[in-house]
Amino acid sequence: MSPRETDDVSGVETTGHEWDGIRELDNPLPRWWLWTFYACIVVAIVYWVLMPAWPGLHGYTHGTLKMSDRAQVVRDLDALKTQRSAEGAQLRNASLEQIEADPKLQAYALAVGQSIFGDNCATCHGTGGTGGKGYPNLRDDVWLWGGTPEDIQHTITVGVRSDHPDARFSQMPAFGKDQLLPAEQINDLTEYVVALSHRPANAGAVGRAAPIFQANCAICHGPEGKGDPTKGAPNLTDKDWLYGADRADIHGQIWNGRGGVMPSWQKRFDPETIKALAVYIHANAAGQ
Amino acid sequence: MTTVIDRTRTPEPEGSGPVSAAARARKKADPGGGLYKARTPIYPKLVHGRWRNIKWALLILTLGIYYITPWIRWDRPGHLPDQAVLVDFTGRRFYFFFIQLWPQEVYFLTGLLVMAALALFLVTALFGRLWCGYACPQTVWTDLYIYVERLFEGDRNARMKLDASPMSFNKAWRKIGKHAVWLGIAFGTGGAWIFYFHDAPTLIRTFWVGKAEMTAYVSCAVLTGTTYVFAGWMREQVCTYMCPWPRIQGAMLDFNSLQVTYRKDRGEPRGPHKKNEPWTGRGDCIDCNACVVACPMGIDIRDGSQLECINCGLCIDACDEIMQRVDRPRADRL
Known part of the structure; x- marks a missing residue:
């Protein structure tokens, strides 16, 4: 504290505070500032009365308006459900074919489906539904578990390798990791699978692998390697590869037998939402 | 030309020279002191001149941009x-x-x-x-x-x-x-x-x-x-x-910053001037207060650089008008 003194330049008294030789002038506050200050106090008191404000030992003061964002969200969601109930009932009662045949209902289903897809499915399948390595592309005409609206609806409901009792389930054995086949046979099989998709491959290896394929792989993928949607076995003769198309990817898949998990959405969505989602995905996919 | 305000010098006693800011502040202050100060109304006088004209032009330009912009149309595809x-x-x-x-x-x-x-x-x-x-x-x-x-x-x-x-x-x-x-x-x-x-x-x-x-x-x-x-x-x-x-602002200025200021070297010593009196031995400032009454911030630019000053230059226009009348050079003719 330095003594209060009058500043020579401005003619104003100092406050007596000093920081590293800098002293503060004790200028009067503008009076409107004082009124603003009083107004803020009044507003604060009004706020305490109307709104939740003070914490206590057992909760807090709720205010006379009983404002609560949490309760508001519940009310908003209820209002939304009521607002959608008419269309929701229509969705629930209509079959997937009926929905797709009725332009108005279809438009509603597409809108619901798009928003649900963006929030829940896009994380893995991408915002455009084009998937990625390990995540199926939903825009093409290749479907591991069938691409009809009913198949899609069922897949969404039960999931793939999920905890649902009726989940879609398939298991590619890990031929290398679990030592089901010797390494050189897996190398030969790799060449065989490459040849299946009409690409140039080592003829000797392909010849050696043919009986191995028939003995180990054909049971799911079929004798010609065309796959089976009822078992979730991918077609090996097309150009679509969930875990990659080159030799290293194919070899890795035979060796490790990867299989992804898609959750069952039955508990999270009501049936009409799943229907809408199936319609949306089906409408945006090619074929089937 | 830069004017350095010498703050180490003891201020001249009141009444001897130009009225200092300190003196005016003391005069203006509430006799009973007090923690709060009501706003002193400011009645800025209209001036004419270069800076006023630039301000009018910028006023029209900036307000024009503000009011017209939302009405400009721009074609975009689809429903955008x-x-x-x-x-x-x-x-x-x-x-x-x-x-x-x-x-x-x-x-x-x-x-x-x-x-x-x-x-x-x-x-x-x-x-x-x-x-x-x-x-x-x-x-x-x-x-x-x-x-x-x-x-x-x-x-x-x-x-x-x-x-x-x-x-x-x-x-x-x-x-x-x-x-x-x-x-x-x-x-x-x-x-x-x-x-x-x-x-x-x-x-x-x-x-x-x-x-x-x-x-x-x-x-x-x-x-x-x-x-x-x-x-x-x-x-x-x-x-x-x-x-x-x-x-x-105080931290932004140095001796080379462009600033609207009063040139003490030209104006001092200031004082009233009668027609046909010689200009020798005195400054050009005739203490007419034209710069003070023109100021929209209510300050006296002659007190030096002040935080209230918005550098609008209206005091220059006011001063130029007077200087022309008493046959002294305008600020930009020096």
Whole structure:
């Protein structure tokens, strides 16, 4: 504290505070500032009365308006459900074919489906539904578990390798990791699978692998390697590869037998939402 | 030419030379002291000249940009809005002519603000408070409000007389008229603001029939209120007490900064001058107070660099007018 003194330049008294030789002038506050200050106090008191404000030992003061964002969200969601109930009932009662045949209902289903897809499915399948390595592309005409609206609806409901009792389930054995086949046979099989998709491959290896394929792989993928949607076995003769198309990817898949998990959405969505989602995905996919 | 204010020197005793700021401050201060000070009304006198003309031109330009921009159309494909500048909160897009920004691109906005701040620092370091004096909305709208005030109440002397006179019909209609036009301008300001957030031709219809969104009415009301209060009632108080810029300003200036100042070397010693008296042995300042009465911030520029000064240059115009009359050179002819 330095003594209060009058500043020579401005003619104003100092406050007596000093920081590293800098002293503060004790200028009067503008009076409107004082009124603003009083107004803020009044507003604060009004706020305490109307709104939740003070914490206590057992909760807090709720205010006379009983404002609560949490309760508001519940009310908003209820209002939304009521607002959608008419269309929701229509969705629930209509079959997937009926929905797709009725332009108005279809438009509603597409809108619901798009928003649900963006929030829940896009994380893995991408915002455009084009998937990625390990995540199926939903825009093409290749479907591991069938691409009809009913198949899609069922897949969404039960999931793939999920905890649902009726989940879609398939298991590619890990031929290398679990030592089901010797390494050189897996190398030969790799060449065989490459040849299946009409690409140039080592003829000797392909010849050696043919009986191995028939003995180990054909049971799911079929004798010609065309796959089976009822078992979730991918077609090996097309150009679509969930875990990659080159030799290293194919070899890795035979060796490790990867299989992804898609959750069952039955508990999270009501049936009409799943229907809408199936319609949306089906409408945006090619074929089937 | 730079004037260095020598603060180590003891101030001259009062009455001996020019009246010091300290003396005037003491004179102006409430005799009983006190913690709070009511606003001293300022009656800026209209001046004519180069800086005033630049200010008028910039006022028209900046207000023109503000009011016209939402009405510019810009063709976009599909169902996209055709408003050139539109902040679409519901659609979560910002449209600016050929640019379309999404919410995740808000860093462009951050970058723009950072660049604007740095540009402000640079311009201020080089040319002084150009922003404050010419482009700041507070200055522009205050200027417009003072213009309206002069239309109703006349210039400085007439206004002072009017304020001092008892209530009469003449006083009442002038005051009411002034505040009505002020409120009209304020409403126009708030009204133009909301056009940036909705399709302007649609909103101008829905607004009047009560079908616009609540946010439109609230924003319009808030901006009407702030414009009216800030440009009509608070004016220089906003710059001096609410704006942080004048306080930062002190750190931006050096001896090479361009600044509106009084040239002590030319003006001092100041004093009244009679016609045909010689100019030798005295300064050019005839202490006519033209610079003081023209100042919209209510300061005396002759006291040196002050945080209240917005560098608008109106004191230069005022001084030039007088200097021409007494046959001394204008500021730019030296």
